[in-house]
Amino acid sequence: MNEAVVAAGVSKRYGETVALDGVDLSVADGEVFGLIGPNGAGKTTLVRALTGTTPVDGEITVRGAAPTAVDADRIGLLPQSFSPPARLTARELIDYYGGLYETARSTEEVLAAVGLTDAADSWYETLSGGQQRRVCVGIALVNDPDLLFLDEPTTGIDPAGRQSLWSLLEELADGGTTIVLTSHSMTEVQRLADRVGLLQDGRLVAVGTPTELIEAHGGDSRLVIDTDQPEAAVNALREADFAATASHTTVVVTGVSPVEIGDAAAALSTAGIDYGSLTWAEPSLEDVYLQLTGEQFAGGERLDTGGVPAGTTTEPNAVTPTAEPQEGAE
Numbered sequence: 487m488n489e490a491v492v493a494a495g496v497s498k499r500y501g502e503t504v505a506l507d508g509v510d511l512s513v514a515d516g517e518v519f520g521l522i523g524p525n526g527a528g529k530t531t532l533v534r535a536l537t538g539t540t541p542v543d544g545e546i547t548v549r550g551a552a553p554t555a556v557d558a559d560r561i562g563l564l565p566q567s568f569s570p571p572a573r574l575t576a577r578e579l580i581d582y583y584g585g586l587y588e589t590a591r592s593t594e595e596v597l598a599a600v601g602l603t604d605a606a607d608s609w610y611e612t613l614s615g616g617q618q619r620r621v622c623v624g625i626a627l628v629n630d631p632d633l634l635f636l637d638e639p640t641t642g643i644d645p646a647g648r649q650s651l652w653s654l655l656e657e658l659a660d661g662g663t664t665i666v667l668t669s670h671s672m673t674e675v676q677r678l679a680d681r682v683g684l685l686q687d688g689r690l691v692a693v694g695t696p697t698e699l700i701e702a703h704g705g706d707s708r709l710v711i712d713t714d715q716p717e718a719a720v721n722a723l724r725e726a727d728f729a730a731t732a733s734h735t736t737v738v739v740t741g742v743s744p745v746e747i748g749d750a751a752a753a754l755s756t757a758g759i760d761y762g763s764l765t766w767a768e769p770s771l772e773d774v775y776l777q778l779t780g781e782q783f784a785g786g787e788r789l790d791t792g793g794v795p796a797g798t799t800t801e802p803n804a805v806t807p808t809a810e811p812q813e814g815a816e
């Protein structure tokens with residue numbers, strides 16, 4: 487297996503702030519690697535380091551060379567913040583940036599790939615935030631790079647746009663493009679990444695496939711019950727040998743297999759307990775994130791049963807979804 491990117495002992499300080507603290511990382515050719523972590527964890531700094539756009543201590547090689555030495559034609563970079571000229575249209579911008587490379591994809595192909603064909607002749611300034619982000623993604627793709635760095639590619643893009651961008655990235659990955667992406671969307675990372683690295687305080691604290699990380703840190707599957715009678719529900723469930731705990735109007739039952747859902751519902755019905763919804767969820771990357779960072783959902787309460795917030799449905803395998811998945815890390 488060839489390594490596309492190797493980092494060893496990479497550190498970066500901004501004055502007193504330690505942005506990266508001895509990061510070791512390797513990304514294989516053709517791999518999609520997702521970087522996750524709280525605000526300020528060092529994700530953007532690491533992307534900058536790997537692309538040679540900020541000097542760091544330690545060793546980095548990209549395709550065997552120093553990051554600054556890699557041919558610009560081979561690398562695509564979508565920075566977290568990027569503001570192209572406001573009075574140029576989407577088409578003009580893609581065309582312009584394509585012209586800077588020796589070979590580039592056709593402008594129309596890129597516009598179609600990022601879903602901007604219809605808005606191609608609008609000035610960048612008049613596009614919505616999500617459409618502007620699509621232009622920036624198009625610019626990062628225009629040189630048809632074989633190594634793509636995307637710093638929060640889908641921020642601000644609507645759900646349908648996200649789905650189509652994910653499909654586009656999957657196509658690129660299937661075609662052999664190596665992708666390093668950062669994201670606060672655990673759904674995005676779980677869907678796209680072959681391996682995931684969790685950065686915290688400048689350190690890479692966990693690396694593995696989503697499955698490996700979920701097995702190691704995701705906790706049990708669970709049943710989440712929305713009810714106005716949480717204490718009575720917990721008693722009824724415990725009498726039926728379920729491990730149930732309550733918080734506000736949410737009851738969480740851990741270690742429930744799908745075939746036991748009916749038994750749990752029957753225990754509630756027998757005790758005469760009303761419930762608004764009953765949702766079964768497998769542990770997800772979001773649980774891993776919450777477990778390892780100790781973070782809480784905004785406005786929610788972290789439960790000792792695995793981080794399910796009061797009154798919400800966890801992603802992604804809800805049997806009876808009652809709400810849009812809440813991405814606690816966003």
Ligand SMILES: Nc1ncnc2c1ncn2[C@@H]1O[C@H](COP(=O)(O)OP(=O)(O)OP(=O)(O)O)[C@@H](O)[C@H]1O
Nearest residue numbers: 500503504505523524525526527528529530531532
């Ligand atoms: N140019 C800079 N000057 C000073 N400090 C910086 C600079 N860039 C980043 N930092 C600091 O370095 C740390 C890591 O920042 P970085 O932007 O890499 O985090 P991040 O994980 O990408 O965060 P976010 O999720 O908010 O984008 C933070 O404490 C940040 O304030």
